[in-house]
Amino acid sequence: MSINYEETANKIKLLAHPERLRILDVVRREPECVCHLTSLLGKLQPYVSQQLSLLRKAGIIEDEKDGLNVYYRLADEKIAVWLDDILGEAIGEHSKISQHKKLIACPCPKCETETEMMTESVFAR
Amino acid sequence: MSINYEETANKIKLLAHPERLRILDVVRREPECVCHLTSLLGKLQPYVSQQLSLLRKAGIIEDEKDGLNVYYRLADEKIAVWLDDILGEAIGEHSKISQHKKLIACPCPKCETETEMMTESVFAR
DNA sequence: TGACAATATGAATAAAATTGAATATACTAA
DNA sequence: TTAGTATATTCAATTTTATTCATATTGTCA
Numbered sequence A, B: 001m002s003i004n005y006e007e008t009a010n011k012i013k014l015l016a017h018p019e020r021l022r023i024l025d026v027v028r029r030e031p032e033c034v035c036h037l038t039s040l041l042g043k044l045q046p047y048v049s050q051q052l053s054l055l056r057k058a059g060i061i062e063d064e065k066d067g068l069n070v071y072y073r074l075a076d077e078k079i080a081v082w083l084d085d086i087l088g089e090a091i092g093e094h095s096k097i098s099q100h101k102k103l104i105a106c107p108c109p110k111c112e113t114e115t116e117m118m119t120e121s122v123f124a125r
Numbered sequence C: 001t002g003a004c005a006a007t008a009t010g011a012a013t014a015a016a017a018t019t020g021a022a023t024a025t026a027c028t029a030a
Numbered sequence D: 001t002t003a004g005t006a007t008a009t010t011c012a013a014t015t016t017t018a019t020t021c022a023t024a025t026t027g028t029c030a
Helices: A005-015 A018-027 A034-041 A045-057 A077-087 A094-103 A109-118 B005-015 B018-027 B034-041 B045-057 B077-087 B094-103 B109-116
Strands: A061-066 A069-074 B061-066 B069-074
Touching: A005 A018, A005 B005, A005 B018, A005 B077, A018 A034, A018 A045, A018 A061, A018 A069, A018 A077, A018 B005, A034 A045, A034 A069, A045 A061, A045 A069, A069 A077, A077 B005, A077 B077, B005 B018, B018 B034, B018 B045, B018 B061, B018 B069, B018 B077, B034 B045, B034 B069, B045 B061, B045 B069, B069 B077
Parallel strands: none
Antiparallel strands: A061 A069, B061 B069
16 A cells, blocks of 8 residues: 555646646536636637646546537546645635626526526626 | 635645655654655655755745754644645554664664664654 | 537647756764 | 765756647537
């Protein structure tokens, strides 16, 4: 039962990146599509897809296709606990996320639905 | 209370390294001197000092000088918890450590003393 | 089918981390 | 003081990682 430091370090390495951390901080709350994450991060779409690809290949996140959109979520509960340790508990911050959803310009169906439900006055489209 | 992803990533980055992880896995159990860590890692002393320097400057470990020797330990309990999450609990593996101590060729006073009798740590107060 | 929209991949370059080697510093003892 | 031992620092070469951009793929709908 000895520790493989090499392997452990490689796993952590993927989390040691600001944009990837931010992606994980979002998708640990609920699955989000690429266009949504792109808007949130303020980066170009290919860049975001690359980070997602790294996380996906490492088994940290999973993707689920829905038509044109691809939604990403955490691959398992162990990673959620990991993120809780690193970023703090994710519970109780959903309102903050919802606010984000209103602010960003994301054309995905999920966002449109949520925007209709939650925002009436401030941001008309 | 929003998260600084940049800062968080930089902290994690230091842990995402096999030799540094190994150093931390040793010193989280009890303080060890540089010559001891050098023997354990099987690397050159300047290399080990470099890694220690990085960890020290980031506030992850602390040093305490005792004559010629410099002993390193974790800087605070929060980091110990962090390492427990990453490497597993450190409890109950002291015998393994002691064994290591006999096997490696470390000339520091602490090692010499410990092979004779299990004495208290340098940091004991 | 063709056009379009969302996402993915690959290649080139820029930036940063890793490492080894030479050398410097600090402490002790004679 | 000088010699010897433990540790630290600096620098340059190499390797790895980050980032951008152009382009490819995939799914939808008229």
